[in-house]
Amino acid sequence: MNRQRLPVTLLIGSIVVIVISAIAPAVWADWLLENAVVAVALPLFVFGYRRLRLSNASYVSLFxxxxxxxxGAHYTYSNVPYDQWFADAFGVTLNSLLGLTRNDFDRLVHFSYGLLITPAAADLLAQRAPPRGIWRWILPVTFIMSHALIYELVEWAAATAFGGDLGQEYLGTQGDPWDAQQDMLLASLGSIVSMLFLGLTRRLPVEAGVPINR
Structure with a gap:
């Protein structure tokens, strides 16, 4: 597929995914809260496309x-029925196999945030604030870590502001007092894994304006 066509295809796919997610979500108010960031980020990617062209690998990861x-927005993060899907396919629940005691879909997504957003972060830094030496490895990870921190603060503020059942659904701690810390740790670990992969496959940008996987 032509390099110019893939981002357009992924944009159309993103709109389709959002529309499907909006069909009878479990909690409408929670769906709207979860998509507030998407409503800001997606137009930024579209209107900033010509000024900040990421690699196709980054766009696929974002998708x-x-x-x-x-x-997570459709079902609410605490109630995504991945265990039932796994049981329907393999006859046993995933939680029982892994010894999990809670719905860990949110944990997966926080780890995936670090894993899948880091390529775009590395592209962004290479083009707008190109780091040198070991900072090429450190800055994308700390960039993701700062986002993980900011998200947890925003999540806490929103849950406090809305309160009640909506606040609890959005916060999604499921009774874990260390939920925020574990989420930030998982995002950081995902970012480290992503940077190791980019480095080992020689896809880490080496100069300004050179995206990963050109």
Missing amino acids: VFLILHET
């Missing part, structure tokens, strides 16, 4: 993350 996020 995969959007699918995961919209799945």
